[in-house]
Amino acid sequence: xxxxxxxxxxxxxxxxxxxxxxxxxxxxxxxxxxxxxxxxxxxxxxxxxxxxxxxxxxxxxxxxxxxxxxxxxxxxxxxxxxxxxxxxxxxxxxxxxxxxxxxxxxxxxxxxxxxxxxxxxxxxxxxxxxxxxxxxxxxxxxxxxxxxxxxxxxxxxxxxxxxxxxxxxxxxxxxxxxxxxxxxxxxxxxxxxxxxxxxxxxxxxxxxxxxxxxxxxxxxxxxxxxxxxxxxxxxxxxxxxxxxxxxxxxxxxxxxxxxxxxxxxxxxxxxxxxxxxxxxxxxxxxxxxxxxxxxxxxxxxxxxxxxxxxxxxxxxxxxxxxxxxxxxxxxxxxxxxxxxxxxxxxxxxxxxxxxxxxxxxxxxxxxxxxxxxxxxxxxxxxxxxxxxxxxxxxxxxxxxxxxxxxxxxxxxxxxxxxxxxxxxxxxxxxxxxxxxxxxxxxxxxxxxxxxxxxxxxxxxxxxxxxxxxxxxxxxxxxxxxxxxxxxxxxxxxxxxxxxxxxxxxxxxxxxxxxxxxxxxxxxxxxxxxxxxxxxxxxxxxxxxxxxxxxxxxxxxxxxxxxxxxxxxxxxxxxxxxxxxxxxxxxxxxxxxxxxxxxxxxxxxxxxxxxxxxxxxxxxxxxxxxxxxxxxxxxxxxxxxxxxxxxxxxxxxxxxxxxxxxxxxxxxxxxxxxxxxxxxxxxxxxxxxxxxxxxxxxxxxxxxxxxxxxxxxxxxxxxxxxxxxxxxxxxxxxxxxxxxxxxxxxxxxxxxxxx
Numbered sequence: 001x002x003x004x005x006x007x008x009x010x011x012x013x014x015x016x017x018x019x020x021x022x023x024x025x026x027x028x029x030x031x032x033x034x035x036x037x038x039x040x041x042x043x044x045x046x047x048x049x050x051x052x053x054x055x056x057x058x059x060x061x062x063x064x065x066x067x068x069x070x071x072x073x074x075x076x077x078x079x080x081x082x083x084x085x086x087x088x089x090x091x092x093x094x095x096x097x098x099x100x101x102x103x104x105x106x107x108x109x110x111x112x113x114x115x116x117x118x119x120x121x122x123x124x125x126x127x128x129x130x131x132x133x134x135x136x137x138x139x140x141x142x143x144x145x146x147x148x149x150x151x152x153x154x155x156x157x158x159x160x161x162x163x164x165x166x167x168x169x170x171x172x173x174x175x176x177x178x179x180x181x182x183x184x185x186x187x188x189x190x191x192x193x194x195x196x197x198x199x200x201x202x203x204x205x206x207x208x209x210x211x212x213x214x215x216x217x218x219x220x221x222x223x224x225x226x227x228x229x230x231x232x233x234x235x236x237x238x239x240x241x242x243x244x245x246x247x248x249x250x251x252x253x254x255x256x257x258x259x260x261x262x263x264x265x266x267x268x269x270x271x272x273x274x275x276x277x278x279x280x281x282x283x284x285x286x287x288x289x290x291x292x293x294x295x296x297x298x299x300x301x302x303x304x305x306x307x308x309x310x311x312x313x314x315x316x317x318x319x320x321x322x323x324x325x326x327x328x329x330x331x332x333x334x335x336x337x338x339x340x341x342x343x344x345x346x347x348x349x350x351x352x353x354x355x356x357x358x359x360x361x362x363x364x365x366x367x368x369x370x371x372x373x374x375x376x377x378x379x380x381x382x383x384x385x386x387x388x389x390x391x392x393x394x395x396x397x398x399x400x401x402x403x404x405x406x407x408x409x410x411x412x413x414x415x416x417x418x419x420x421x422x423x424x425x426x427x428x429x430x431x432x433x434x435x436x437x438x439x440x441x442x443x444x445x446x447x448x449x450x451x452x453x454x455x456x457x458x459x460x461x462x463x464x465x466x467x468x469x470x471x472x473x474x475x476x477x478x479x480x481x482x483x484x485x486x487x488x489x490x491x492x493x494x495x496x497x498x499x500x501x502x503x504x505x506x507x508x509x510x511x512x513x514x515x516x517x518x519x520x521x522x523x524x525x526x527x528x529x530x531x532x533x534x535x536x537x538x539x540x541x542x543x544x545x546x547x548x549x550x551x552x553x554x555x556x557x558x559x560x561x562x563x564x565x566x567x568x569x570x571x572x573x574x575x576x577x578x579x580x581x582x583x584x585x586x587x588x589x590x591x592x593x594x595x596x597x598x599x600x601x602x603x604x605x606x607x608x609x610x611x612x613x614x615x616x617x618x619x620x621x622x623x624x625x626x627x628x629x630x631x632x633x634x635x636x637x638x639x640x641x642x643x644x645x646x647x648x649x650x651x652x653x654x655x656x657x658x659x660x661x662x663x664x665x666x667x668x669x670x671x672x673x674x675x676x677x678x679x680x681x682x683x684x685x686x687x688x689x690x691x692x693x694x695x696x697x698x699x700x701x702x703x704x705x706x707x708x709x710x711x712x713x714x715x716x717x718x719x720x721x722x723x724x725x726x727x728x729x730x731x732x733x734x735x736x737x738x739x740x741x742x743x744x745x746x747x748x749x750x751x752x753x754x
Contacts, residue, residue: 001034001421002120004150006109006127006134008041008069012052015280015311017223017338018128018157021198024226025417030062032414037116039109042066067112069105076104083107083560083635090569097572100177102131102184110136110633114148124421126153126196130160132184138191139633142550143543143557146431147439151424154192154215156202158335159185166254166333171286183574190214190552194424198223198336199357213552217427219420222361225341225408232315234323235279237307242273244307245383246324246348248317248339251282251290251308256330256353259376261297261306263330266380268302271387274325277307279317322346325393326386329358330371330379336360344368344404347397351382367403368396454545457488458526458595459517462507463610465496467532471640472501474535478637480504482541492517494604494613512604512613523596524549529617531589531610533640534561540636544592547632554597556621556629558588561639568643573631577623577658580615583651587614587644591629597621600661607653611644616657623663 005026009019022038030036044053051057057064070076076099078088087098097103114137116122127134137149161182164172172178189195190210194217197203203220238244245264251257257278264276282290294306312320321327327348329340336357343350344361350368352358362368369386371378386393432439460479464472483489491507503509510517518527526545540559547557560570571586572579579585591614601620607613618629646654658664719725728734 001418002037002123003029003034003421004037004039004113004116004122004125006039006113006125008043008105008131008133009128010038010040010064012045012047013041013043014045017336018130020338021155021157021223024224026062028224028226028410028414029417030060033061035061035063035120037063037065037120037122039065039067039113039116041070041105042068043070043072045072065112065116067105067108069108070101074101076101080104084562085569085635087569095569096177097180098569100181102133102181103135103177105131106133106135106137106184109133110140110149113137114140117149122150124150124153124424126155127188128157129154129185129189130157130163132181132188134188134192135184136633138188139631141193142191142547143632143634144438144539144546145543151193151428153194153196153420153424154188156189156195156197156206156335158202159189161185162205163254167252167283168285180573186210193217193427194219194420196221196420199360201333201356201360202335217420217423219416221413221416221420222407223336223338223341224410224413225338225345225404227318227342227345232313232317232319234319235277235309235312235316237309238277238320238323241275241307243271243325243387244275244277244323245326245328246277246279246320247328248279248321248343249329249337250280251278252284254331254334255280256328256332258293258297259330259332259374259379260328261294262376263328263379263383264306265298265302266376267383267387268305270384274387275305275307277309277320277324279309279312279320281311282308318342318346321348324348326351326383328379328383329353330373331356331358332373334358341404341408344400345408347401349386349393349396350400351379351386361404361407362400363403366396367399452485452542454483454486454489454542456524456526456545456549458528458545459521460489460491460528460530460541461494461517462491462530462532463494463613464499464501464532465494465512465608465610465613466499467610469502471533472503474640475530475532476503478534478536479530479541481538482536512607516598516601516604518595518598519602521595523594523599525595526592527595527598528592529590529614531614531639531644534590534637535640536590536637540634541592543632543634543636544590547630548592548594554594554625554627556591556593556597556618556627557632558591558629559632559634559636561589561637561643562635563639563643564641568645570635570643571631574628575622576628577619577663580619580622580629581646581651581654583646583648585646587611587618587646588629588631589614589639589644591618593618593621597625597627600624600663607657609650611647611650612653614644615646615650616654619654620658620661620663623658624661 005022007018007022009016010022013019026036026038042055047053051059055066079086082098082104087095113125125134125137134152134154138152140148141152159182160178189206190213192215195206195215196219198221200220203218206214247257247260249255260276268274284290284293290308294303298306321343327343327350329337329350329352331353332355334356340350340352340358340361344367350362352362352368352370353373354370355373359370362370364370369382371382460483462475462479479491483491493501493503493507493509495501495509495511497511497513526548528541528544544557544559548555568586571588598617598621601617604613607616622629655664
């Protein structure tokens with residue numbers, strides 16, 4: 001079998017459970033006779049040996065392909081390309097998501113693996129959900145290019161959203177490029193051909209999050225354990241240090257580092273020489289240092305018994321686990337930590353929490369101790385128990401080795417892994433028989449063939465309002481070529497009332513005064529909106545149409561087109577109706593939606609400009625269906641003009657159009673959310689924006705500035721009714737003051753009635 005593993009976390013990447021897994025999986029699969037290709041990042045991390053630094057390295061059945069995504073600090077080169085443009089040449093606000101390292105890596109990987117698949121004929125791809133490196137591969141498979149890539153298994157380790165939340169990193173969760181990365185990761189989880197997790201805990205978490213939107217093929221297979229040459233001495237700071245507890249992994253909230261400190265503070269007074277050692281990189285909240293955490297949670301007298309050793313060689317870490325009085329992993333939740341597997345294999349007394357995959361490894365009172373998560377007293381009691389009963393601790397050490405040997409039996413794990421890959425291939429073969437049209441090769445790879453017909457039926461609306469003859473001609477040729485073999489499709493040209501254009505006789509013509517074409521279409525038909533000046537690559541329309549047809553949830557689609565000049569970067573990859581109304585945002589000049597999503601848009605009157613129509617229609621469909629508009633993952637042609645922008649006029653008309661259709665919530669105004677201040681306190685979990693349905697149901701609205709505005713207005717009206725004020729107005733004294741002191745209008749008003 002020809003297997004491609006994709007991950008930037010691969011040797012010489014230092015540490016981390018994902019890297020540990022891939023290092024073992026690649027070698028063991030290759031040793032079992034499979035042809036394994038690892039596509040990874042070319043960052044040396046201080047190493048110089050050829051097998052860790054060369055662009056291409058082959059050792060028997062294992063081939064390593066190193067692409068230069070970014071350096072050791074995860075910084076991409078300034079001229080890094082995304083598709084066929086350089087995001088760094090555009091303004092910061094619009095380049096952020098495109099220049100984000102995970103996005104650049106995913107785009108480069110897709111281009112490379114597509115060619116690798118043509119060269120060697122891969123059977124399957126496996127890639128982590130974390131960092132979403134398989135995103136553009138899955139995008140291509142979902143948008144009509146299944147033959148360009150083999151089926152993809154997404155291996156769950158822990159997604160960025162879960163990790164950031166567990167670490168209480170509010171900034172990371174709110175940072176826009178990271179939010180885009182989280183969406184890409186979750187897209188991979190839902191649209192893969194198979195989902196693999198090492199623990200039932202992570203599979204259950206994804207089932208809770210995504211329900212029936214997960215792949216049909218799902219497996220839980222534990223990690224491989226490959227200790228290699230684990231010979232090593234304990235770190236020098238622990239040599240002869242007396243009894244110690246050890247935590248291996250990042251010093252961070254999601255690893256329970258603070259819980260270990262709290263428990264040590266309870267246990268240490270009863271054990272005079274006991275120390276607590278942390279091995280691993282330190283990462284705490286912004287504005288707080290690890291020193292702050294230690295000082296806050298541990299009495300000063302115990303500070304010298306806290307050893308923070310940072311990253312150490314793997315052999316030293318294993319030796320420390322083996323020599324420790326106990327290995328602690330008191331996490332609030334974790335997926336399937338490699339550190340616990342390694343500690344069990346090293347014969348450590350493992351004390352772990354009951355939330356996550358580590359509780360699937362360790363059997364309480366048999367091969368270790370399992371305590372309730374976030375229970376410091378229970379953790380301290382378990383440590384005392386391990387220290388007080390050496391004979392019991394020795395039994396736990398022996399049982400841990402036996403238990404981990406059974407869990408990580410290489411032969412069994414390889415058999416289960418191959419069974420998963422074979423199930424993916426069988427499903428792919430069945431799909432080829434049931435729906436062969438899904439597996440056409442892209443026309444650019446086979447230019448001699450006629451492009452297959454578009455799926456389903458629908459209408460291409462070519463908006464030529466105010467466009468030049470040259471722009472109209474470029475789009476006309478592109479659409480004629482695309483629809484040549486699609487009898488279920490027709491074209492409607494939207495023009496200004498007095499506009500004339502040279503168009504094929506079979507094309508219908510309409511204006512904004514007439515009813516939109518989708519009112520006469522079935523809900524499942526597709527409307528493709530094309531702005532004059534758009535030239536598609538052959539086959540592009542097919543990918544746009546297939547996405548809203550095949551997606552498991554309502555969505556629209558668009559493609560990126562090269563603008564005539566480089567003033568703005570292409571629009572963001574996913575957006576809802578609120579995003580579409582942001583001033584300065586770039587809009588797609590071509591998009592596809594189901595006709596049912598446009599059903600409420602019964603008129604185009606008052607939308608006089610093509611850019612107004614694009615923004616208003618996309619926002620209306622998105623608001624009505626509660627969906628995202630998503631790109632197909634390709635750069636598919638050119639746009640002969642500046643990409644549409646949300647100018648002030650476009651924004652105002654789009655908002656007004658939503659109001660006409662009843663889709664603009666009343667609390668969304670230019671002045672903010674003007675709703676009444678509640679008399680009762682709002683629950684902490686309540687949404688920060690009151691929805692129209694919540695208000696209709698009598699839910700308590702969210703506090704805002706409305707009460708203050710109401711109070712100021714009431715005081716103003718009371719002042720106007722005072723007798724002396726009314727007399728001054730009657731005598732014209734306010735007008736005199738305005739003429740003598742022009743700046744007084746700020747306080748008195750202009751006096752004009754318009």
